[in-house]
Amino acid sequence: MDKQQQKLVLYNTLTRRKAEFEPLHAPHVGMYVCGPTVYGDPHLGHARSAITFDILFRYLTHLGYKVRYVRNITDVGHLEHDADEGEDKIAKRARIEQLEPMEVVQHYTRRYHRAMELLNVLPPSIEPQASGHIIEQMELVNRILANGYAYESEGSVYFDVARYNQDHRYGILSNRNVDELLNTTRELDGQTEKRNPVDFALWKRAAPEHIMRWPSQWGEGFPGWHCECTAMGRKYLGDHFDIHGGGMDLIFPHHECEIAQAVAAEGEEMVRWWVHNNMITYNGQKMGKSLGNAITLEEFFTGSHPLLAQAYRPETIRFFILQAHYRSTVDFSNEALQASEKGLDRLFEAAERLAKLTPSDGPSTIDVSTLRTRCEEAMCDDMNTPIVISHLFDAAKAINTVHDGRATLSADDLAELQSAFRLFMDDILGLRSAAPSDEKDEAYRRAVDLLLSVRQQAKQNKDWATSDRIRNELSALGFVVKDTKDGAEWSL
Template sequence: MDSKLTLYNTLTRTKEVFAPLDPPRVGMYVCGPTVYGDPHLGHARPAVTFDLLFRYLTFRGYKVRYVRNVTDVGHLENDADQGEDKIAKKARLEQLEPMEVAHYYTERYHRAMDALGVLTPSIEPRASGHIIEQIGLVKRILEAGFAYESNGSVYFDVEAYDRQHRYGRLSGRVLDEMIANTRALDGQDDKRSPYDFALWKKASPEHIMRWPSPWSDGFPGWHLECSAMSAKYLGERFDIHGGGMDLMFPHHECEIAQSVAACGHDSARYWVHNNMITINGQKMGKSLGNFITLEELFTGSHRLLAQAYSPMTIRFFVLQAHYRSTLDFSNEALQAAEKGLDRLMKGVETLGKIVPSAVSTVEVSDLENRFREAMDDDLNSPMVISALFDWVRQINQLRDGQQTITAPDLDRLRTLVHTIVSDVLGLRDEKGGEGRDLVAPLVEMLLDIRTEAKAARDWATSDRIRDRLTEIGIRVKDRKDGCDWEIE
């Protein structure tokens, strides 16, 4: 099937046919977490979104180098070159080394991503491990005339850059309007203008995380790390840069300016951003009391949660919405997702119980075509899930004999469903696995005994087996040609 993948390019605000620089290779850089706290809902959406893109590009035959960074230095409290480093502050409060904090929360992030079925990236660089590259990038920007040194710190000269290029292309902001609406900020006297941003910050005497540089003992600015690390691992030109919409300004806007200033051209060809999440219609925030960590979701321990929600329920819920739409978390929506995922997984399980026939009354190509068309249309995962639910109905009809399928078509359908559900969407049956493999023979043996009891009109034994299985969470469904069962 000849199809072309389109992606919405935030830089141009249009859908564009995805054409890698060096097919079949793809370079993809995604902004990862700042590791100073437990992973939360805000981490889940970009992780699942770009995992989906990674998986689908791989399915399409591309060799993908997926780079996802870890910010472990330089991200200051107010994101405006002021305040304390977020990790250093956590270390001071907990009387730990900053790298202890970074390691602890990085490991917690990794465990949460594993639970969500997010594949590990090809490379996961840390900002603190690339200080040399960041210092080199600052030197290049200074030499190009787009930065200046001030009291040991180095700042990007936004106004000088805007005269030759346009600052604000990604976010749609206009520098003149920014100037008109910007007031001078206390503590930023080192800057020529309040909208300039730090490339290198001189460390105050009490600052723990510092490195020597030509300008001072200090640390790199937050925006600098991604420009330096993407260039190191993907080159000065690469295909996709991704992240959450909250990073579009100032972080990604500053990245573009840095890369153009140093290299003379854009680095990424496609900028892809997932939209934000809300909780019961409100923006998530600690001050609102609706800040929910992933562990709280998985255990149901947050006061706003009516129950625990499994990692696959969260992943399925994220995939049910297009990545560019706002996603609102609520108990009602998560419970509906839980039921939908259960229905889908039962359909997948039912595939193993279908008996092939001499003729096919279903067209397996329908599912394949709908899957490819939806994914090629800017990763439209909701339409893929809709197609799968339509096929769950047909799978149940095949099981009940209302439709028929040949052995070759059945094998093709099983392979296709596994590819879509497991390989591309990244969903797995949390109620199945090894435990079910051990339970299944025992359940089948009990149901054989029940069948014999029914044949002998021993209704008491038949009902007792069914009722005891129901008590332990196994539902028995009688059919004309026998019975079926499922774990609740």
């Protein structure tokens, strides 16, 4: 299928329907994704959101779009109780550990980047930090004040939800009734300075113990959590851009407040498509830091959490996440991860075998010509990665059939199968296959093959001690060695 014929369909949370995606300024696409708040180690929820939008980034690029992908770093911090009250979590950690807040930020930003690198998540085009855009957030607050949708109170500035709802609709993304919110939201201690409990902070007065603070016309304080994405999205993507994404837990209040801020400041919505990934669950309950059941990515990679039966490779985590549609929940269990590991190894083994296949002189005896088209159709249908994976497993069966001598492939069909398999396995799904791709990988493969040839010679000499030692040490390094009638095969 020609790229020009591929019509990407996405689910738009705002309209609650799937529709053909047409960028505002084709072939350019502006995409903003809410990134991490860097006050702790990244966990599985961070991985799911990052991988979801990495897939979208990769596929839009594959379709020929020039994508400006912005993913922010929240380093001003979330607040302890809600978006208005309490102590900034980064400031709290800095105070407890007697560090500068930016030391905390830098430490966890590095850990997040390292985890994303291991998961093969491509870096965004721009990664702005909230603390570097205080002026832009102040300007946003001033515009909302000037338009009459916010008010000052005791050194803070709040968004006036009731006033906004007279002219527009608050709750359009989450489909909430603002009158019910106004009537049922309880008043919390310390929020008497707000006209309504549902009003949210645009600028918050800093308490004496608050470390992270900036001077402003309203006094020393810090911007509300919701301001940063609106301000930075406009700065880097313009007054109107194509996609805004994040986890489903951000729909309300964060993204709802973003829409209200943009409309209050400029009179119209800023984002055309809202795309949200669903949650990671454990025993049916959301997995997250706030519930105390989160497992960090470092713990997955090392197996050091009590809920884990073993350590899991980064590519296993990525594959586990991609086996579910991005709008479906993913329930964590060791059994599911172990099944993912076995399935991924089957695909890696097929990729290795595919790289070694030789074409036949005659015609193909099996049809592999539709792999590319079927995978493209699945990706264009709201990024249906589970279906893409099922097509790759079908291709793996065909590869194994040819490998075992039960079928043949012509030179053209083999080249097309290698190209399509590599495209969707490596480039789009981002699963690093075992097939050699450069000189280093080729040298690496030859070194392992050499060891296995030494082991084969040892077996022929009935030197079982040497044979077992080579196999066991390769196994300890993560290699799977499978004896065959012609020698041995290996995968990582």
